[in-house]
Amino acid sequence: MPLELKTHIEDLFKSSDIFSDSEKNLNIPKILEATQKVDIELIKILKSDEKAKKQFFTQIEDIFVLNQNRLMEFFSLNDYMKNGSYTSYTNKIGLIKKDSFIKKFDDVVLAYPHKDCVLEGGQTKDEDKRKEVFYNEILKSSEIDRLFEPKVLTNIKRYSKDKIEDNPMMKADDNLIIKGNNLLALHSLKKKFAGKVKLIYIDPPYNTGNDSFNYNDNFNHSTWLTFMKNRLEVAKEFLSDDGVIFVQCDHNEQAYLKVLMDEIFTFGNFVNIISVKSSTPSGVKTSHATKKILKSQDFILVYKKYNLELIPQYYKKEKWDTHYMFCIENNKLVSLVEVLRKNKILKKKETIKDFDIKKKDHKKFYISNAEKIVRKSTHDNQRIKKLCNSQFKDEIYEEGDNRYINNDMLQPISKSIKPVFIGQNIENDISNLLCDFWEDIDFQNTQNQGGVSFPAGKKPEQLLYRIISMATKENDLVMDFHLGSGTTCAVAHKMNRRYIGIEQMDYIEDIAVQRLKKVIDGEQGGISRAVNWSGGGDFIYAELKTIDNFKNSEIGKLNKNLEYLPIGEIEDETYSISKEEIAINKAFYGSSK
Numbered sequence: 248m249p250l251e252l253k254t255h256i257e258d259l260f261k262s263s264d265i266f267s268d269s270e271k272n273l274n275i276p277k278i279l280e281a282t283q284k285v286d287i288e289l290i291k292i293l294k295s296d297e298k299a300k301k302q303f304f305t306q307i308e309d310i311f312v313l314n315q316n317r318l319m320e321f322f323s324l325n326d327y328m329k330n331g332s333y334t335s336y337t338n339k340i341g342l343i344k345k346d347s348f349i350k351k352f353d354d355v356v357l358a359y360p361h362k363d364c365v366l367e368g369g370q371t372k373d374e375d376k377r378k379e380v381f382y383n384e385i386l387k388s389s390e391i392d393r394l395f396e397p398k399v400l401t402n403i404k405r406y407s408k409d410k411i412e413d414n415p416m417m418k419a420d421d422n423l424i425i426k427g428n429n430l431l432a433l434h435s436l437k438k439k440f441a442g443k444v445k446l447i448y449i450d451p452p453y454n455t456g457n458d459s460f461n462y463n464d465n466f467n468h469s470t471w472l473t474f475m476k477n478r479l480e481v482a483k484e485f486l487s488d489d490g491v492i493f494v495q496c497d498h499n500e501q502a503y504l505k506v507l508m509d510e511i512f513t514f515g516n517f518v519n520i521i522s523v524k525s526s527t528p529s530g531v532k533t534s535h536a537t538k539k540i541l542k543s544q545d546f547i548l549v550y551k552k553y554n555l556e557l558i559p560q561y562y563k564k565e566k567w568d569t570h571y572m573f574c575i576e577n578n579k580l581v582s583l584v585e586v587l588r589k590n591k592i593l594k595k596k597e598t599i600k601d602f603d604i605k606k607k608d609h610k611k612f613y614i615s616n617a618e619k620i621v622r623k624s625t626h627d628n629q630r631i632k633k634l635c636n637s638q639f640k641d642e643i644y645e646e647g648d649n650r651y652i653n654n655d656m657l658q659p660i661s662k663s664i665k666p667v668f669i670g671q672n673i674e675n676d677i678s679n680l681l682c683d684f685w686e687d688i689d690f691q692n693t694q695n696q697g698g699v700s701f702p703a704g705k706k707p708e709q710l711l712y713r714i715i716s717m718a719t720k721e722n723d724l725v726m727d728f729h730l731g732s733g734t735t736c737a738v739a740h741k742m743n744r745r746y747i748g749i750e751q752m753d754y755i756e757d758i759a760v761q762r763l764k765k766v767i768d769g770e771q772g773g774i775s776r777a778v779n780w781s782g783g784g785d786f787i788y789a790e791l792k793t794i795d796n797f798k799n800s801e802i803g804k805l806n807k808n809l810e811y812l813p814i815g816e817i818e819d820e821t822y823s824i825s826k827e828e829i830a831i832n833k834a835f836y837g838s839s840k
Contacts, residue, residue, distance in 0.1 A: 252298065252386060256321065259296055263288075275322050282318050293318075302388060320363060321385050340469055342506075357506040359469040365391050366473045367810075368430060381473070395434040397836055398427065398811040399792035401828060406760070407785035408767050414827040417787055417835050422746050424736065424760060427791030429728040429749045431811055433481045435791065436747065439836070444485040444747070445723035447492040448714055448735050450706060451475065453499055471500065472507060478728065479511050485726060486552040491518065491718045494548045495706075501546045508550055518549040523710070524686035547714075560717050561665040561678035562687045567602045568677070570622040571660050578643050580652055583620060587612070604677065614675065617661035626656040668709055673777040681713075688713070696773045699732060699762045706731075708773030711738040719744055733759030737773070740766050741780045760788055794822075 261271040265288055266278050281289040293299040294311060303318045304311040340359040364381035382391045405415040417423075425432045452471075479494075486492065492512070496504055501520075509517060528541040535541065574586045583602075587593040592612050593601055603609050613620055626632075635644050635651050643652050650657040665678040668687065688709045696708055711734050715725060721743045727735035730750035739746040740763065750759060769775075769782025792812040814836055817824050 252302065252388075253321075255298055256302075259292060259299060263292055266292075273322075278322050279319055282313075282315050282322075285313060285315070302385065317385065340472075340503075356510055357472070357503065359472050361469055361473040362476070364473055365394070365477050366430075366470065367394065367428060368474045368477075393813065394431065396813040396815060397435040397438070398431055399814055399817050399824065399828070400425075400789040400832055400835065401792040401824075403787065403789045403828070403831055405785055405787050406764055406767065408782060414825075414831060415787070416831060417789075420745060422736070422740065422784070422786035423748070424730070424733075424755070424763065424786055424788045425747070425749045425791070426751070426755050426789070427749070427811060428751050430478055430481070432749045432791060433478065433485070433728060435814075437481060437484055440724070440747065441484050442487055443724055444726045445487055445490050446715065446718040447482055447486065447490070447726045447728075448495075448711065449482075449493075449727055449729045450495040450731065451478075451729045453497050468503075472503060475504065476507055476511070479508065482726075482728070483511060483552065488552055489554040489556065490552045491555060491557075492550050492552075493521075493714055493718075495523075495545055496548070497545050498542065501548070505548060508548055512550040512552075516551045516553070518551055518555065519683050521547040521549065522684050523547060523688070523690075524684075525690045527691070557717050558720075560681040560713055561667050562681050562685075563667040563669060564604065564663075564677045564679055567599070567604050568622075568660075568663075569599050571620050572599050573621050573623065573657070574616070575619045575621060575643060575650075575657070579641075580621075580643065580657070610676070613660060613677070614664070617664055618659050620660045621650075621657040622660075623652075623655040624658050625654070626651070668777070671709075671774075671776060673774075685710075685713070696734070699758050699765075706734045708734060708738050711735050712742065712774045712777070715739060715742055715744060730755065730759050733762040736786075737762055737766050740784055740786070741774060741778050746786075756788075792822075792824075 257273060260266045260273055260278060266274050266281070268274065278289070280286075290313060293303055293313070300311065303314050303321075305314055306312075340357070343356065343358045361381050363385075364383050365387075366381055382394065384391065403414055403417070405412040405421075423436075425436070427435075479492075482492065494504065494508070505517075505520070523545045524543060525545045526543050528536070528543060532541055572583050573580050574583045575581075576586065584593065584597075584599050587602060588595060588597075590612065592609060602613075604613070631644070631646065631651055632654050635653050638644075639652075641653070643650050643657070645651075650659075660677060663677050663679075664675050666673050667676050667678050669676065688707050690707055690710075696705065715738060719725060722745060724745045724747070725735065725739040726747045726749075728747075728749040730736065730748040733748060736746045736748040736759070748759065763786055766780075767782055767784055767786075769780065771780070774780070793810060794812050812822060814832060816822065817829055817832055
């Protein structure tokens with residue numbers, strides 16, 4: 248019963264003269280004060296009782312450490328919800344300090360109904376009217392333990408080129424595609440992959456009521472925050488110390504999600520919010536321009552685990568930078584315009600402004616002469632200035648990789664030539680450093696990328712290429728637990744990264760799996776040509792074993808909300824799990840229960 252623990256702990260304290268009065272009423276303020284001070288008598292009471300010790304202590308080897316926050320929550324949050332959950336505030340969301348909503352304080356957290364709960368989360372439209380089950384971390388801890396126990400994997404297949412292998416043994420470095428509730432799948436995989444994931448990217452339901460993934464995307468505002476909190480907390484455990492998470496959303500929840508992620512990952516690990524131009528208003532959309540400011544961007548919130556080292560990314564300049572107006576010839580500095588005219592790149596009356604980076608012959612010239620085309624910049628090296636103004640006056644002086652003339656340093660345009668997207672291809676071209684505003688990726692023509700139709704909501708492969716390039720190197724592990732059409736894993740596969748993808752929706756087999764099969768076969772959409780992709784590799788597909796079809800009396804004793812079969816019951820003859828699947832699961836999870 249949900250309230251059994253509450254009654255048990257209250258009775259435990261009532262037996263103490265220190266924390267109760269003569270009529271055995273609890274002195275809650277005294278308990279809270281003792282908790283805050285880690286009072287010895289309080290520790291003795293709790294540690295002497297097995298239930299209390301399990302709920303309020305963390306064991307580190309042979310030492311027990313009191314979880315003060317959990318104990319204080321237990322005695323301070325007292326409005327119990329019908330389903331066994333409780334919270335301080337039942338109908339308000341806002342920033343609080345201690346027990347009061349605030350206007351201005353230094354340290355704040357986001358408070359909302361169900362914050363202290365675990366939400367399994369019905370994600371399909373069919374489950375939209377299902378009453379969500381909120382498992383309270385204190386009152387339903389045993390049910391949560393069971394909920395989070397690793398689940399049996401079934402329907403296991405290895406996909407490779409021209410071959411599907413049933414019931415293969417799973418290797419440590421396999422690419423994984425898992426079908427099932429993502430919260431439960433994450434907890435199933437946590438022990439095996441904790442601290443090993445370099446990059447997590449997710450594009451969760453935006454809580455708009457109009458989601459293209461067919462998720463139950465009409466969550467109550469606070470329910471959505473609970474849904475995200477549960478998943479982000481466990482996701483953090485997967486990240487390596489130098490790992491990073493990218494979470495995409497729109498304006499509806501961005502501000503709340505930022506505060507939530509500050510709490511989970513800490514404010515000091517916030518990296519930035521990237522604004523991505525995701526649409527161009529046109530057609531019917533523009534008819535609403537008199538009533539609202541039209542949406543044209545999404546946001547990607549970026550947090551590190553602890554350490555961070557990104558690989559800088561670049562985008563193509565739109566026009567020639569006219570500061571590059573000189574060229575080196577025979578160790579002399581001459582006008583670039585004169586050189587361009589001499590080579591018939593520009594006509595006699597044209598100027599540097601007519602040098603067009605979009606023309607093939609112009610581009611060919613500046614790429615092949617990138618070390619010779621230069622701009623002047625100032626420097627403070629007095630020794631070199633003196634040398635240039637005496638020995639090398641009006642001549643170019645070289646020292647190491649640098650070149651100087653008179654009082655100026657010469658910067659070659661080669662230093663700004665980087666790999667950039669040009670349409671579907673990646674080419675070396677003059678570039679700008681990419682910062683926190685991305686407007687150069689086409690979101691409008693992605694419907695059939697990957698050879699699968701997913702008309703709305705599919706993210707461009709170029710977007711995931713950029714994120715994966717920025718945060719990982721070859722063979723690093725990438726995770727997406729809102730897999731959708733499979734873009735993250737498809738791009739990771741083409742880029743020689745390992746990956747884990749999780750998706751609950753039935754379309755995972757018809758869309759994401761089929762897309763990855765096409766990747767293995769060498770499909771040429773998205774970034775394929777840019778990375779010279781020709782096919783190859785493999786991945787494992789598996790499902791969390793459901794127990795919906797088992798109706799006998801023994802299984803009827805299971806919690807009615809438990810949808811998947813725990814690994815601890817895999818050898819129960821009731822479920823008729825094959826010897827092959829038992830062996831695969833034991834090898835994957837380890838033989839111990």
